[in-house]
Amino acid sequence: VARLPRVGNRLAAMLDLAPARLPGREPTNRVGRFSPEGGPATKRVALLRGCAQSVLRPDFNAAAIRLLNRHGIEVVHADEGCCGALTHHMGKEASSHAHAKHTIDVWDAEIAKGLDAILVTASGCGTTIKDYGFMFRDDPAYAEKAQRVSSLAKDVTEYVAQLDLAATAESDLVVAYHSACSMQHGQGIRTEPKTLLKRAGFTVKDVPEGHICCGSAGTYNILQPELAAKLRARKVANIERIRPDVIATGNIGCATQIGKGTGIPIVHTVELLDWATGGPRPAALDGVTPRLEAAE
Incomplete structure (x- = not known):
């Protein structure tokens, strides 16, 4: 009985994070291959579909596919399912390893057909996928396959940083770049996203105390909602x-x-x-116009 209030708080936190309505289904969210138009592909990559992201924000991967296709890169959406990151964070090894093994098997089959990289647009997932080689280092059936997958895994900005992007749209928007803990601390990716945004013509501002967590941290905002809310308030205040x-x-x-x-x-x-x-202009920016004066 004493645990009921805590369980209630966690349930409330989970419901609070759920969107009022789900976005429409993106045609680029399906399993399949997405090829460049107007010529043969110069490279071939796999892109993690993800579990939460593919439902909550399928527009993220849709944008990645358009960007990559526009630069001559074929994108493969395999049927890998969950990468195991969330249960791995929670210490549920059997569940996380089962998900990871399925992911490894699916991607290893694609590697055999020729892959230049395995790209991830969710840095929490990317940190775990890059760790597959270590996770399965003592598993004779998976050690080699897991290392192959990890060696090809890249955050999408790591990969795109190698491309010759030519900005065609001009924008005066001021962008606050929030670096996820899994990105800057877990993967050591700190400059590539900001450099790419600046190259694309945006004014990029660092967030004060940018090294501090926003309170999401995998499932932390559900398991520790009070502390997570305090971290979010601190992060939002610094952004604003x-x-x-x-x-x-x-x-x-x-x-x-x-x-x-x-x-x-x-x-x-x-x-x-x-x-x-x-x-296309991101739907979230509908009606947004640049501020006349950005705070220095």
Whole structure:
């Protein structure tokens, strides 16, 4: 009985994070191959569909596919399912390893056909996938396959940073870049996303105390809702201090967590890069106009 209030708080936190309505289904969310138009592909990559992100924000991967196709890269959506990151964070090894093994098997079959990279648009998932080689180092049946997958895994911004992006749209929007803990601390990716946004023509502002968590942290915002809410309030206050027009991040958990605490639109970094190089304006930016004066 004593545990009921805590369980109630967790349930309330989970319901609070759920969107009022789900977005429409993206045709690019299906399993399949997406090829460049107007010529043969120069490279071939797999893109993690993800579980939560494919339902909550399928527009993230849709933007990534458009951006990659526009630059001559074929994208494969395999039927890998959950990568096991969330249950891995919770210490549920049997469940996380079962999910990971299925993912490894599916991607290893694609590697055999030729893959230049395995791309991830959710940095929480990317951190775990890059760790597959270590997770299965003592498993004779999976050690080699897991290492192959990990060696090819990249955050989408790591890969796109190698491309010759040509910005075609001009924007005066001020972007606050939020670096997820799984991105900057877990993967050590700190400069690539900001550099890409600047190259694409956006004014990019660092968030004060950017090294501190927003409170999402996998399932932390559900299991520890009170502390997570305090971290979100601190993060949102720091973001709003720099008066951005839009927030960019590379993780669905952060986008959901921060988005519940502010009216400033939040998008994936790849959505802005897609828009700047010929793709559609992100739907979250409908009606958004640049501030006349950005805080310095």
